Amino acid sequence: MTATTVLELADVTLNFSGVRSLDGVSLDVREGEVFGIIGPNGAGKSSLFNCVSGVYRPQQGSIRHRCREIRGARPDRINALGIGRTFQNVESFPTMTVLDSVLLGRISKQRVGVLRGMLWYGWAAREERESRAKAEEVLEMFGLGALRDTRVGELPGGTQRQVELCRALAAEPDVLLLDEPVAGMTHDEVESMVSAILDANERLGLTVVLIEHNMGVVMDICDRIAVLDFGRLVAVGTPAEIGANPDVLAAYLGSGAQADGA
Amino acid sequence: MASVVNAPPGEGVVAGPGPARSGWTSRAAHIIVIVALLAVPLVSTPQWQAIAVFAAVSAIAALGLHVLTGLAGQVSLGHSAFVAAGGYTAIWLGADKGLPIWVWLPTAGLVSAAVGLLVVPFAARLRGLYLAVVTLAVLFVAEYLWDLWDGVTGGSKGRAAQPVVLFGHDLLDDVIAGPFMLTGDQQFFYLACAVLAVAAIAARNLSRTRTGRGFAAIRDRDLTAGVVGVPVARMKSAAFAVAAGYAGIAGALLVSYQTYAIPDQWDLMLSVEYLAMIIIGGVGSLRGAIAGAVFVTAIPQVVTLIAKVVPGISTTPSAGGGVSVDVLANCLYGLAVVAVLVFEPRGVAGISERVVAAVRRKGRSHA
Ligand SMILES: Nc1ncnc2c1ncn2[C@@H]1O[C@H](COP(=O)(O)OP(=O)(O)O)[C@@H](O)[C@H]1O
Numbered sequence: 001m002t003a004t005t006v007l008e009l010a011d012v013t014l015n016f017s018g019v020r021s022l023d024g025v026s027l028d029v030r031e032g033e034v035f036g037i038i039g040p041n042g043a044g045k046s047s048l049f050n051c052v053s054g055v056y057r058p059q060q061g062s063i064r065h066r067c068r069e070i071r072g073a074r075p076d077r078i079n080a081l082g083i084g085r086t087f088q089n090v091e092s093f094p095t096m097t098v099l100d101s102v103l104l105g106r107i108s109k110q111r112v113g114v115l116r117g118m119l120w121y122g123w124a125a126r127e128e129r130e131s132r133a134k135a136e137e138v139l140e141m142f143g144l145g146a147l148r149d150t151r152v153g154e155l156p157g158g159t160q161r162q163v164e165l166c167r168a169l170a171a172e173p174d175v176l177l178l179d180e181p182v183a184g185m186t187h188d189e190v191e192s193m194v195s196a197i198l199d200a201n202e203r204l205g206l207t208v209v210l211i212e213h214n215m216g217v218v219m220d221i222c223d224r225i226a227v228l229d230f231g232r233l234v235a236v237g238t239p240a241e242i243g244a245n246p247d248v249l250a251a252y253l254g255s256g257a258q259a260d261g262a
Numbered sequence: 263m264a265s266v267v268n269a270p271p272g273e274g275v276v277a278g279p280g281p282a283r284s285g286w287t288s289r290a291a292h293i294i295v296i297v298a299l300l301a302v303p304l305v306s307t308p309q310w311q312a313i314a315v316f317a318a319v320s321a322i323a324a325l326g327l328h329v330l331t332g333l334a335g336q337v338s339l340g341h342s343a344f345v346a347a348g349g350y351t352a353i354w355l356g357a358d359k360g361l362p363i364w365v366w367l368p369t370a371g372l373v374s375a376a377v378g379l380l381v382v383p384f385a386a387r388l389r390g391l392y393l394a395v396v397t398l399a400v401l402f403v404a405e406y407l408w409d410l411w412d413g414v415t416g417g418s419k420g421r422a423a424q425p426v427v428l429f430g431h432d433l434l435d436d437v438i439a440g441p442f443m444l445t446g447d448q449q450f451f452y453l454a455c456a457v458l459a460v461a462a463i464a465a466r467n468l469s470r471t472r473t474g475r476g477f478a479a480i481r482d483r484d485l486t487a488g489v490v491g492v493p494v495a496r497m498k499s500a501a502f503a504v505a506a507g508y509a510g511i512a513g514a515l516l517v518s519y520q521t522y523a524i525p526d527q528w529d530l531m532l533s534v535e536y537l538a539m540i541i542i543g544g545v546g547s548l549r550g551a552i553a554g555a556v557f558v559t560a561i562p563q564v565v566t567l568i569a570k571v572v573p574g575i576s577t578t579p580s581a582g583g584g585v586s587v588d589v590l591a592n593c594l595y596g597l598a599v600v601a602v603l604v605f606e607p608r609g610v611a612g613i614s615e616r617v618v619a620a621v622r623r624k625g626r627s628h629a
C-alpha cells in the first residue's frame with residue numbers, strides 16, 4: 001500500500017452544544033480507491049462529510065486534502081480544490097432544468113465574471129460551450145440527455161439523485177463524497193448508480209468515499225471500509241476484514257440499528 | 263450529439279423546420295410589438311409622453327431589482343436610496359461640475375454600485391426578513407443623509423438637476439424640422455429606451471452565464487450553493503452592486519428629466535413601488551419587470567382619466583369629499599400586487615405566456 005493519501009483526517013472532533021457527533025476520528029483515503037463508511041443511524045457519517053466539505057467546522061483536528069489543510073475553509077473553496085459531494089437528502093434546485101443544474105456544478109471551473117458576462121455575451125460563449133459539452137458528457141453516463149430541459153423538481157427521487165451526481169461530476173473533482181447514493185432507489189436505479197460510481201472510479205480515476213446502508217453494494221464495490229459508531233471510528237479494513245470483525249457486529253447489534261436498510 | 267453541444271445556451275435543443283419557423287414568426291412579432299411601443303409617444307398627449315418617460319426610466323431601476331430579487335432572491339427595501347445616490351452623483355457631476363452625460367451617466371451607476379457594496383457585509387450574513395430590515399435601515403440612513411448634506415442635495419427644498427446635453431442640444435428642447443416636431447419628452451423617451459435596452463440586454467446576458475446560475479443557486483438554496491461551488495458571499499455582493507448600479511443610472515436620468523430633485527422623493531414608498539413593479543410583472547421575469555414598471559407608472563394617470571367619468575373621485579388632493587386620485591392609485595396597485603400573488607405568481611409575464619399559448623393553440627386548430 002504505497003498509494004498517495006488523498007484525504008487525511010486526524011483526530012476530527014465535532015460537537016453540537018453537548019452532543020458529540022464526531023469523536024477523534026482519524027482516517028486516510030488513498031488515491032483511486034472506493035472507500036466505504038458504514039455505521040448505524042446517528043453515528044456521525046454525514047457529519048464527517050459536512051466537515052470535509054466545509055459545511056461544519058470541527059472544533060478539533062485536521063482535515064487535509066493532498067497535504068493541504070482544509071478544515072474550516074469555505075465550501076466553495078473546497079469544491080474548487082476538487083472535492084465534490086452529494087447529499088443524503090437530495091439537495092437539488094427544483095426550478096432549474098437538468099442541464100442548468102449540471103452547468104451550475106461547473107461554476108468553480110468557469111471564469112467569466114459579472115461585468116464581462118453582462119457587457120458582451122460573446123466573452124462568455126466559449127466557456128459556456130465548453131461547459132455545455134462537459135455537462136452533456138456527464139449526463140450521458142446515466143442516459144439523461146433527453147431530460148436536459150426538464151425541471152429537476154418534476155423528476156422522481158432516484159433520477160434527482162442521478163442529476164445530483166452529474167452536478168458533482170461536472171466540476172471534474174478528484175474526490176467524490178457520496179452520502180447514501182442508492183437510498184430509496186429501485187433495483188434498476190441501484191444498478192445504474194453503482195455502474196456510474198464504478199465508471200467514475202475506474203475510467204475517470206476518481207477517489208470515491210461512499211456512505212451506504214446497502215451492505216450488498218458496500219461489500220461489492222468498496223476497497224476498504226470504515227465503521228463509525230457514536231462518532232467514534234470502530235474499525236477500518238477490507239470488506240473481508242470488516243465482515244469478520246467482532247467489534248463491528250457489536251456496534252450494529254448494540255445500537256439496535258439495521259445494517260441493511262434499503 | 264455534436265450539434266446539440268454546439269447549440270448556444272438558451273436556445274431550444276429541439277431543432278427542425280416547425281419550431282424554427284415559429285421562432286422566426288415570434289421574432290417578427292417581437293419586433294412589431296417593440297416598434298409599436300416605441301411609436302406610442304409620437305401620437306400621444308404630453309401627459310402620456312411624460313408617463314412613457316417615467317415608465318422607461320423606472321424600468322431601468324426595476325431591472326436592477328429584478329437582478330437582485332428576481333434572479334438572486336435577495337429582498338431589498340432600500341432600492342430608492344440607490345436611485346437617489348445615482349441621482350445626486352449625476353447632479354454633482356453634471357450640474358455642479360458641468361460635465362457631459364457621457365461622464366455623469368456611467369459614473370452615477372458606478373458610484374451607486376459602490377454604495378451598494380456597503381450593504382454587502384450584512385447581506386453575506388443575513389437572509390430573508392433580517393436582510394430586508396437592514397436594507398430598510400440603509401434607506402432611513404440615506405434619507406437622513408440627503409436632508410443633511412445640503413451642499414449636494416439642496417436640503418429639504420431640493421435643487422435643480424443637470425440637463426441632458428447631446429452634441430450641444432438640450433434634450434428637453436423641442437426639435438422642429440419643417441412639418442415635423444419632436445418634443446423634449448419624446449427625445450428623452452428615446453434616450454431612456456436606448457439605456458433601457460442596454461440594461462435589459464446586460465441583465466439577460468448575466469442570467470445566461472456563470473453569474474446567473476450562481477444567483478439562481480443562492481436564491482433557491484444558499485447553503486447547498488456553497489457546496490456546489492458557488493462563492494455565496496461574492497455572488498450576493500455582485501447582485502447588490504449590479505442592482506444599485508442600475509438604480510443609480512435610473513436615478514441620474516430621473517432627476518435630469520424632472521429637472522430637479524428633492525430629498526423627500528427618495529422614500530420607502532418609492533422602494534415599495536419598485537418592488538411592486540417586479541411582483542406585478544412576475545418575479546424572475548425580465549420582460550415582466552419592464553411591464554410592471556409601465557403598469558405602476560401609468561396607474562395614477564389611468565385613475566385620473568377614470569375620475570373624469572366616475573363621480574366621487576377628486577382630482578385635487580385638497581378638494582373635500584370622495585377619494586383622491588393618489589389614494590385610489592395606491593390602492594389599485596396594492597390590489598394588483600395582492601391579486602398577482604394570489605392568482606398568478608408569475609405576474610404579467612405568466613399571464614401573457616398563457617394568452618400567447620392559447621392564441622397559438624387556437625391558430626393551430628384553425629389551420
Ligand atoms: N446540525 C446539527 N445540529 C445538531 N446536531 C446535529 C447536527 N448534525 C448532526 N447532528 C447530530 O450528530 C449526530 C450524527 O448525525 P449524522 O452525522 O447525521 O449521522 P449519520 O449520517 O451517521 O446517520 C446525531 O446525533 C445528530 O443528531
Ligand SMILES: [Mg+2]
Binds near residue numbers: 045046047088
Ligand atoms: Mg446520514
